[in-house]
Amino acid sequence: IGARLSVLSQSELYKAIRHHHKNDTRKNTHRAVKQALDTIEATSGSRPPPSQLWLALKKRKHKTLTQKWCAFNWKALHQAHKVGEYWLHTRMKDSRMPCTECNAPAESLEHILLECRVSHQELVWDLVKSQWELTGREWPCINMGLILGISAIQIRDPDGKVNHALTRLFQILVSESCYLIWCLRCEWRIGREANPMRRHTVSEVTARWQSAINKRLRMDWKLTSRAIYKKKALPQRLVARTWQLIAPNLQYINEKRIEGVLVGMGIERRPPGRNR
Ligand SMILES: [Zn+2]
Structure with a gap:
């Protein structure tokens, strides 16, 4: 807002502020998309066009990502969550902007998902890592770009070919x-008033x-039903290959022998790790 405030009428002032905010939002989205594409390029070896990110969230191929996740991911790419700096220009700034537990000036989405001491992020990432290691693959460093771009990330085999099953498993676990x-x-923070x-x-x-x-594993299995979903049913082979390495009891899923946990058996015997 370059003009001198005193010479602007009320409505002109509002217009200028709105324009300023719109530009800010666009810049933030641009920055988030770039962050995602940079990480995809570094991890998968090729850089998709920005449109592919949006398309992947809209199309939800093979129902790998849930609708809830795609809405969350879309909002995150637009930096539209009401966290951290969202509160900067409001009266709630002092109470809602920081993470007081961590002494962080802004409780950004990145802070919540990757840094916070009270969001249990560290424990959750430890759990994922322990399961992913059953695939024999290295667990990559999780950063915000990877989270924002998870819909277009690709896991490759040593020969360079995309491994669709592992890609799917990785996308499901991370999202x-x-x-x-x-x-x-x-x-x-909200329900239990911090x-x-x-x-x-x-x-x-x-x-x-x-x-x-x-729940995701069972849902995946249900979606393979040709009787229910006809041509839209997921290929059973793809679903089996997605989960076989971390759910060795997968073959029992159709029998009523296993009602409970298929993924993550044995986790409870593991002490929660401190190091990621
Ligand atoms: Zn925190």
């Missing part, structure tokens, strides 16, 4: 885990994570 961290944060006595416990978070991943 479900992020979404859980986000939900835990909102439950505690009461330190009412933080989620380690066993509670572990159970929630297992349940989220197992």
